Amino acid sequence: MASWEPVIGLEIHVHLKTRTKMFCRCPVEYAAVPNSNTCPVCLAFPGALPVPNRRAIEDCVKLGLALDCAVAERAVFHRKNYFYPDNPKAYQISQYDEPLCVDGGLTVPTADGEERIGIVRAHLEEDAAKNVHVAASGRIHGATATLVDFNRCGTPLVEIVTAPDIHSADTAKRFLQLLRQTIVELDVSDAELEKGSMRFDVNVSVRPAGSDELRTRTELKNMNSFNFAAKGIEREIARQIRIYEEGGTVDQETLHFDPTNEDSPPLRSKEEAQDYRYFPEPDLVPVHTPRDVVERLRGEIGELPGTRIRRIADTLAFYDADVLVTGGLDQLWAKLVHEGVDPKEAANVLANDFAATGGNPNDVNPAEFAKLIKARPTITRDAFSRGVATSFSGSFVAGVFTEQKAVSDVAELDPVIDRILAANAGQADAYRGGKEGLLGFFVGQVMKETGGKADPRVVSERLREKLGPSTPA
Amino acid sequence: MAITREEVLHVARLARLELSDAEVERFREQLSAILDAVSKVSELDLHGVPPTSHPLDVANVWAEDEPRPCLPLDDVFANAPDRDGELFRTPPA
CATH class of the missing domain: 1.10.10.410 (Arc Repressor Mutant, subunit A)
Incomplete structure (x- = not known):
């Protein structure tokens, strides 16, 4: 039996952490009164003109630089035309053939080397409004009306498109985890999956191992969980292999996997879906990102998580290094080690006990936390757990917990x-x-x-x- | 460059416009005339001329990321055919 190679590409959308929208100065806020953050531009009143958000442009360039992209000498915004009540202009301002950032890559460290995943582009666009479909009973099916909140309409998004360089569900998951941590550290987005500030689409196809053809792909759309994505990819790979081995053909289709997404996505007919009639946005002039701005932004990028995994894997097992860095815990780990905690013990406590508390590692006093970890073998389990659970509060003092000696008599x-x-x-x-x-x-x-x-x-x-x-x- | 009746109907469908037969014919003629006028440009030798995306020779027009006042809700909904509290109400989509 032939062996098969999966071919996976990702398209990731990230909400930028700007104070205002992409093309107007309405505030970007979660949980504001519906439609209270709107103006003539994002409601598409006639005659209103868009003005790009400088911070959003710089955030996209910074992210592009961290992904090893070239920043275009000239970038242009395009109109992507479609008709749906989540966008009152009947077009989304996006980028088409002249995006801001192109031709990059993200190197994902692995236990036995590394894999570089190509980044085709990273461009800026605006998000759509939030639709809620209401029915007499329940939602979506047999909807009687659609209710629209334009607060999210026009908020800035970066879209990142990878090359079809990923060949396993595990690599896809690890790429996404590393990308997320990179974005968070650049401070351009919260990239919180639960809040929807990072979402992604996955394209999956399979081909005979050793071939370089690209077969028909299916798309898993609007995912917001790494584990869910990995499972969905594995299931889809298995399904396609089964079809080919039975002599069938895979149909190009889109599968929706997000059960919590209340938006029923527009199911346009195939003929219409492809017909976005892109053309340059006549209300906006091109962006020629100044070289000094590019260099300033490049200077703001610290040591990237991928590099740190590699460095920490010299001390710890690769898996531990990966978990610490992608969990945003490695800086605290380094401080604990500096305070004299055994590196492996510090990694275990952070990855298991501390991570489970949901506490912010930046709020931890490393010297006090180190005392608690060092006392662990001599104090009660309960005292240790309670200590970890309060370690990120400002008033944490280890002594309260280290006094509670375990009975070893x-x-x-x-x-x-x-x-x-x-x-x-x-x-x-x-x-x-x-x-x-x-x-x-x-x-x-x-x-x-x-x-x-x-x-x-x-x-x-x-x-x-x-x-x-x-x-x- | 003559465009067909089917092309007019396709574009009308994308814009959710319903056209009478007479309108289809009228727009077919008008759209063909527009394309003819624009295609004049291709009579020129444009080798080495970069495509223009904007008539003004300016770049980098942007604003700082500082919030400005939004519209009061009454103004937001002033022209809305239907609303449901603070939400716009549309036919089911």
């Missing part, structure tokens, strides 16, 4: 252990008969009995001694 623990063993004689026999995993059960019982205050290492030691060897019959 055998004389105090033995009676509890004996009681637990007596009460669970059946499990004790099962352990001796080879069910070694039951040790965890006994440790758990002792921890429960002591209100989480026992030192689990001492408890395990005592239990092993008292239970004797665990040998299968």
Whole structure:
């Protein structure tokens, strides 16, 4: 049987963090009163004229530079014509054949090297309004009206298009994670998936391994979860391979995967969908990004996350380095290591315990947090957890938690252990008969009995001694 | 450059316009005349001339990212045929 190679390309939309919209000076705010952030430009009143947002142009250039793109000597805005009530002008101002940034790439570090994913373009455009389709009962199906909030209409977006250089769902996911962290660090966007400030479309096709043809692709549209995207890609790859192996053909189609997206996307007929009648926006003049601006923006870009993963992977396992950097935790990690915490222990605490709290690593006092981590083996589990959960509050002091020593005194623990063993004689026999995993059960019982205050290492030691060897019959 | 009846109908559909037969014919003639006038340009030798996207020889017109007042809601909805509280109401899309 032939083996197949997946070919994946991504199109990512990112909301810029500007104060005002792309072509008018209405504020960009989440959760404002509907239609309160609108004006003649974004409502398309006759005669209103767009004026580009300088910050948005600079943010797009900065992002393009971080993605190793060339900044165009001359960039032009185009009108993309379509008819739908999310856009009162009946066209979106976007970019077409003269985008702001072209021909870049993002290098994704991997466990055994790196993969460079080409960036075809990064351009500026405006977002559309938010539509809610209402029906007598429920939504979308059998809608009786569409309600429109133009607050989002005209807010600035950067669209990033990759080359079809990605060949696995895992690489797609890791590319997206690295891209997201890069965008966040450049401070051009929150890139928050849940808030919809980063969304992406995925194009998937497969071809016989070793060939360089591009077969019919399907599009997974409007995704906002990396794991969801990876699963969707894997499912789609498997579906296409099955079709080809059964002698069939793949149809070009668009699959919508986002169950939380209340927007029912315009299902235009194929003939209309392709007919956007792009033409240069006559109300806007070209952008010739000044070279000194390009150089200033280049100077503002720090060490990029991809480079840091590579550097930190010299100290830690690649996987740990990847998790720390793409989770935005590596700077705190470096400070903890500087305070004398074991690098691997610091990585574990950050990636597991700290990440679960949702706390902002920038709010942590590294010296105090380091004291807590170093005291971990001698304090109660509960004290450690509570310490981590408050580590990012301004008033955090490690001493409150490091005073809560775990009970490691055998004389105090033995009676509890004996009681637990007596009460669970059946499990004790099962352990001796080879069910070694039951040790965890006994440790758990002792921890429960002591209100989480026992030192689990001492408890395990005592239990092993008292239970004797665990040998299968 | 004559354009066809089908092309007129296609463009009308994209713009959600309903045209009578007489209008289709009238626009077919007018649109053909416009294309003829514009195609005059291709009689010139334009080798090496970059395409013009704007008649003015200016670039880099932009504004600082500073919020300005928006329209009061009453003005926002002044011309709206229908509204539902603070939202515009349209036929189902």
